[in-house]
Amino acid sequence: MKYISTRGLAPALSFEDVVLTGLAPDGGLYVPETLPQFSKEEIASWAGLSYQELAFKVMQPFVAGAVSDAEFKKIIADAYASFRHDAIAPLVQTGHNEWILELFQGPTLAFKDFALQFLGHLLDHLLKKRNQKVVVMGATSGDTGSAAIEGCRRCDNIDIFILHPHNRVSNVQRRQMTTVLAPNVFNIALEGNFDDCQNMVKASFGDQSFLPEGRQLVAVNSINWARIMAQIVYYFYAGLALGAPHRPVAFSVPTGNFGDIFAGYLAKKMGLPIDQLVIATNSNDILHRCISSNDHSKHQLQHTLSPSMDIMVSSNFERMLFDLYNRDGAAIRQLMDDFKSGAMVLHESALVKARELFTSYGVSDDVTVDVIREVFDRTEYLLDPHTAIGVEAARQTRRRQDIPMVCLATAHPAKFPEAVRKAGQGEDPALPHHMSDLFEREERYSVLAQELAKVQQFIASHVRP
Numbered sequence: 244m245k246y247i248s249t250r251g252l253a254p255a256l257s258f259e260d261v262v263l264t265g266l267a268p269d270g271g272l273y274v275p276e277t278l279p280q281f282s283k284e285e286i287a288s289w290a291g292l293s294y295q296e297l298a299f300k301v302m303q304p305f306v307a308g309a310v311s312d313a314e315f316k317k318i319i320a321d322a323y324a325s326f327r328h329d330a331i332a333p334l335v336q337t338g339h340n341e342w343i344l345e346l347f348q349g350p351t352l353a354f355k356d357f358a359l360q361f362l363g364h365l366l367d368h369l370l371k372k373r374n375q376k377v378v379v380m381g382a383t384s385g386d387t388g389s390a391a392i393e394g395c396r397r398c399d400n401i402d403i404f405i406l407h408p409h410n411r412v413s414n415v416q417r418r419q420m421t422t423v424l425a426p427n428v429f430n431i432a433l434e435g436n437f438d439d440c441q442n443m444v445k446a447s448f449g450d451q452s453f454l455p456e457g458r459q460l461v462a463v464n465s466i467n468w469a470r471i472m473a474q475i476v477y478y479f480y481a482g483l484a485l486g487a488p489h490r491p492v493a494f495s496v497p498t499g500n501f502g503d504i505f506a507g508y509l510a511k512k513m514g515l516p517i518d519q520l521v522i523a524t525n526s527n528d529i530l531h532r533c534i535s536s537n538d539h540s541k542h543q544l545q546h547t548l549s550p551s552m553d554i555m556v557s558s559n560f561e562r563m564l565f566d567l568y569n570r571d572g573a574a575i576r577q578l579m580d581d582f583k584s585g586a587m588v589l590h591e592s593a594l595v596k597a598r599e600l601f602t603s604y605g606v607s608d609d610v611t612v613d614v615i616r617e618v619f620d621r622t623e624y625l626l627d628p629h630t631a632i633g634v635e636a637a638r639q640t641r642r643r644q645d646i647p648m649v650c651l652a653t654a655h656p657a658k659f660p661e662a663v664r665k666a667g668q669g670e671d672p673a674l675p676h677h678m679s680d681l682f683e684r685e686e687r688y689s690v691l692a693q694e695l696a697k698v699q700q701f702i703a704s705h706v707r708p
């Protein structure tokens with residue numbers, strides 16, 4: 244299968260090359276040229292498969308030719324061996340036809356483990372085969388960094404450098420990164436904010452001449468296609484558990500960069516009968532404004548109780564726009580050019596299509612806290628703030644009560660104790676057993692000034708030979 248850029252001017256790439264690249268040279272994001280289609284009969288025949296078996300069925304068409312079936316099965320088995328729950332993505336019921344899909348059973352307690360455990364093992368496999376070493380560089384405001392580090396810590400052919408804003412990530416989030424003492428893991432605490440971190444990463448991708456001879460940077464943020472691909476699987480897994488393909492299902496997705504919900508849209512296109520997809524946002528609601536009133540304009544960043552969704556612009560939305568504009572690369576170039584001014588207006592036909600596919604809703608911090616409290620009072624089930632936003636958005640926009648509504652639980656509540664505390668649930672939620680000593684572990688990180696040359700020099704001198 245070939246992968247093409249949303250802006251239409253970059254050469255098509257193979258799966259292997261697309262995993263090892265960041266943005267396309269024309270500034271676009273890569274998407275598959277065609278999508279695999281599964282018939283109702285085929286999907287029905289997958290009922291009862293384990294998560295790993297299902298992952299193989301769903302993803303195999305995307306990687307065919309690049310990775311052999313036996314090797315691919317091994318990559319999947321290794322990726323999900325680190326999850327605590329046998330179901331990998333278990334379902335819990337919180338109301339009539341209302342379900343929580345727990346995507347936080349991986350090593351860092353957030354759904355990003357699904358993609359990054361997989362990506363780490365996949366990269367390691369591809370690099371070994373090519374006899375190549377790479378440098379992973381990324382910026383994080385919290386969850387992505389720890390998931391990427393956990394995904395890469397055992398990869399011989401990767402050195403990973405993660406920048407986080409010094410003193411501006413939560414203690415749990417920082418410790419999840421800095422207590423990984425593997426020889427290929429480097430945490431940089433930058434004296435700046437998240438945007439400063441991200442700008443350093445962008446600049447470094449743009450000019451990689453600071454790296455030692457023969458090394459290149461690989462992106463592990465959600466523009467990496469393999470991450471999106473791995474996230475398609477759990478939509479099928481939850482759907483099958485709730486009666487698909489014989490009956491439809493609906494999903495509500497706490498959304499930041501639009502990676503997770505884009506995977507849901509792809510699952511639908513591949514044959515899963517999804518009746519409704521809910522875009523749930525916090526008060527950083529550019530996507531909700533776009534869908535509800537065609538207002539896709541940058542607002543100032545708000546710091547909320549659901550920090551992993553604190554974004555001004557959703558980078559993966561461009562992949563969606565590409566389809567909404569019938570895969571017209573020139574139209575996307577124009578749109579993105581317009582957006583440089585801070586706002587874009589969708590064409591009427593694109594907006595109509597978007598509204599058929601998605602409903603949307605924005606949830607304030609106050610309501611988030613109310614939902615955590617209310618769900619706990621009735622069910623004794625504790626939601627994390629991101630998940631609570633998904634639950635509220637589902638309740639507010641749900642079209643049909645007779646169709647199971649699956650709310651994606653993107654993080655474990657112990658990761659975001661502030662919101663839980665505000666909800667008045669007494670003590671902080673306990674960390675799962677394997678992390679209970681997190682606050683006693685040794686930390687390792689380097690504080691660096693906000694100077695590109697310093698950061699690049701640090702990387703160049705720490706890359707292992």
Ligand SMILES: *Cc1c(COP(=O)(O)O)cnc(C)c1O
Pocket residue numbers: 353354355386387465497498499500501502503504551552629653654
């Ligand atoms: C990253 C993240 C999100 C947002 O996911 P996107 O794919 O960026 O939309 C939501 N919740 C949590 C806990 C996250 O870590």
